Amino acid sequence: MERRSIDSPERLTSAAQEVLAGGVSASMRHHPYLGRPLFLVHGEGAIVTDIQGKQYLDFNMSNGATMLGHRHPATQRAVRDALENGMITAADTPYHEQLARMLTEIIPSAERVRFASTGTEVTVVAVRLARHVTGRTKLLKFDGHFHGLSDVFLFRAADSQAGDLQAVPSSGGVPASGADDLILVPFNDADAFDKALVRHRGEIAAVILEPVHYNAGCIPPEPGFLEHVRTRTREEGIVLIFDEVLSGFRMDLGGAQAYYGVTPDLSTLAKALANGMPLSALVGRADIMEQLAPTGPVAHSGTYSGHPLSVLAALATLEYLRQPDVYDVLLEVSETFYRDMQAIFDRHGLPVVVQGLGARFGLYFNRRERVRTYADALNHDHELNRRFVLGCLDRGLYMHAYTRQGAPGHCGFSLSHTQEHFAEALTIIEHVSAELVKQS
Numbered sequence: 001m002e003r004r005s006i007d008s009p010e011r012l013t014s015a016a017q018e019v020l021a022g023g024v025s026a027s028m029r030h031h032p033y034l035g036r037p038l039f040l041v042h043g044e045g046a047i048v049t050d051i052q053g054k055q056y057l058d059f060n061m062s063n064g065a066t067m068l069g070h071r072h073p074a075t076q077r078a079v080r081d082a083l084e085n086g087m088i089t090a091a092d093t094p095y096h097e098q099l100a101r102m103l104t105e106i107i108p109s110a111e112r113v114r115f116a117s118t119g120t121e122v123t124v125v126a127v128r129l130a131r132h133v134t135g136r137t138k139l140l141k142f143d144g145h146f147h148g149l150s151d152v153f154l155f156r157a158a159d160s161q162a163g164d165l166q167a168v169p170s171s172g173g174v175p176a177s178g179a180d181d182l183i184l185v186p187f188n189d190a191d192a193f194d195k196a197l198v199r200h201r202g203e204i205a206a207v208i209l210e211p212v213h214y215n216a217g218c219i220p221p222e223p224g225f226l227e228h229v230r231t232r233t234r235e236e237g238i239v240l241i242f243d244e245v246l247s248g249f250r251m252d253l254g255g256a257q258a259y260y261g262v263t264p265d266l267s268t269l270a271k272a273l274a275n276g277m278p279l280s281a282l283v284g285r286a287d288i289m290e291q292l293a294p295t296g297p298v299a300h301s302g303t304y305s306g307h308p309l310s311v312l313a314a315l316a317t318l319e320y321l322r323q324p325d326v327y328d329v330l331l332e333v334s335e336t337f338y339r340d341m342q343a344i345f346d347r348h349g350l351p352v353v354v355q356g357l358g359a360r361f362g363l364y365f366n367r368r369e370r371v372r373t374y375a376d377a378l379n380h381d382h383e384l385n386r387r388f389v390l391g392c393l394d395r396g397l398y399m400h401a402y403t404r405q406g407a408p409g410h411c412g413f414s415l416s417h418t419q420e421h422f423a424e425a426l427t428i429i430e431h432v433s434a435e436l437v438k439q440s
């Protein structure tokens with residue numbers, strides 16, 4: 001079959017609207033500011049190319065999945081090798097054992113490992129396990145933390161005068177079934193967390209969180225907060241789940257749990273794990289993980305779980321990330337980049353807060369204070385953010401953007417980004433900042 005090659009974004013958008021719901025293959029591919037997808041057809045290292053041949057310096061990196069860079073030789077080779085074996089899925093191989101063993105060496109909480117394809121799947125299984133081992137049903141999550149698009153998590157908070165924040169469906173049109181089982185508290189608020197634990201004593205199966213809230217840009221935990229959550233969940237017999245789908249491998253080989261030295265009971269990993277190939281992992285304490293069938297009664301499986309192409313890509317990715325100094329260099333480079341970016345905004349008198357940790361960061365327009373909670377993250381200047389993101393795109397810098405109303409996007413770089421790429425990005429940011437000031 002001949003492949004289609006429509007090279008005008010407008011014509012492709014119209015054609016897509018005839019066959020794809022909403023004109024997109026997945027809702028978030030609708031770019032909130034372009035009003036259509038950014039159609040990308042090629043990636044090489046830190047550069048992506050759109051259907052018209054325009055190149056962008058990529059500071060989205062497949063929403064954080066392509067940590068080594070696009071078309072990275074290590075993962076290209078691994079996937080090619082895997083293809084040669086035929087695409088037998090739904091079968092275990094020695095590579096699954098090898099990858100699982102590697103994860104137990106790298107991730108502090110990993111005593112046992114399971115694979116799936118997406119982050120959404122593993123967060124669902126983590127909750128299922130927690131409910132089984134505790135015999136409880138309630139879940140405590142933090143406002144705005146993203147754990148995939150399963151119905152259990154499709155809630156965010158509405159302000160409530162008394163008690164917990166109220167769970168409301170964040171996906172319009174979804175009936176609010178399951179809201180009664182959800183307790184929502186603001187991130188970084190130990191007091192609110194403590195009160196919720198007391199109010200729901202004996203009812204909470206799991207506390208789940210993004211240890212660094214990258215899905216709202218980049219909100220790190222306040223000093224001592226993760227430790228506090230760890231101590232209190234242990235005291236209350238609650239399963240603590242770190243959702244490291246985005247934070248995994250981002251600032252430390254062992255993820256945020258290694259970086260902060262706080263070990264949860266279960267963790268979820270995906271994205272950077274296989275450098276863009278669809279693979280996720282649920283890892284955790286042996287006594288909990290062994291409750292999965294066949295040793296226990298809890299269900300987890302899937303035709304594509306631990307797909308061989310992805311497993312070989314992950315082995316190659318982790319071998320690469322395991323090299324000495326990778327994270328020392330990454331942290332040094334990132335800190336300099338974030339400092340330089342902040343200096344540009346400050347020099348132009350633009351009130352922007354740059355918050356970054358490791359290879360991902362968020363930009364909060366029209367703010368001067370640090371962002372500590374999701375409510376803070378929502379309270380940024382959406383219009384200024386829109387003009388900045390579009391100005392960058394126009395000049396060939398691709399920053400992540402979510403929606404017109406929500407938190408700003410979570411931008412990030414890969415290990416293929418060189419000093420020249422960072423310098424080019426800063427030059428573009430300098431120009432766009434000057435334009436924003438001129439327009440205001």
Ligand SMILES: Cc1ncc(COP(=O)(O)O)c(C=O)c1O
Nearest residue numbers: 118119120146147148243245246
């Ligand atoms: C922290 C977190 N958890 C879960 C998910 C869901 O992962 P997936 O999109 O692979 O289903 C995401 C995706 O962005 C995520 O960032």
